[in-house]
Amino acid sequence: MEEQKMTTLIRKNEDVFPRWNSFFDNDWLNLSGLAQTNDNIPAVNIKDTADCYKIEMAAPGMKKEDFSVNLDNGVLTISSEKKSENSEKDNDGNYTRREFSYRSFRRAFHLPDSAESENITASYKDGVLQIAIPKKEEAKPKPIKMIEIK
Secondary structure (H helix, E strand, O other), X not given: XXXXXXXEOOOOXXXXXXXXXOOOOOOOOOOHHHHHOOOOOOOEEEEEXXXXXXEEEEOOOOOHHHEEEEEEOOEEEEEEEEEEEEEEEOOOOOEEEEEEEEEEEEEEEEOXXXXXXXXXXXEEEOOEEEEEEEEOHHHOOOOOOOOOOO
């Protein structure tokens, strides 16, 4: 089994650290790269079924509005930005406590040629983002055909 191909790209002056994965290659089930996963970037489960590829991303505490899923030139990008701010003021309007946080991530995946990119669907429920990428008809497994011997 080949070693997983993974490269981390860092854009300067941004809080977003994109990770590019080519997991749809034959080696995408290789789990050797798990130790390299950043805690801020949600892990994904990928299933290759007869009809489609399914991506599941655990992202509890988020809303579907926090996500952006885009397809550009065969690259599926999942990203999110979530900002929160809490503050308390005294009677004079001065801050007694102020906290804010900013979380963001970006994951990008090169889709295989067998993917039907026009009919990709996504849903978010119970803390899990699910994306279904249908396969082209010619990529789906064909039933066994019995050939009559004459």
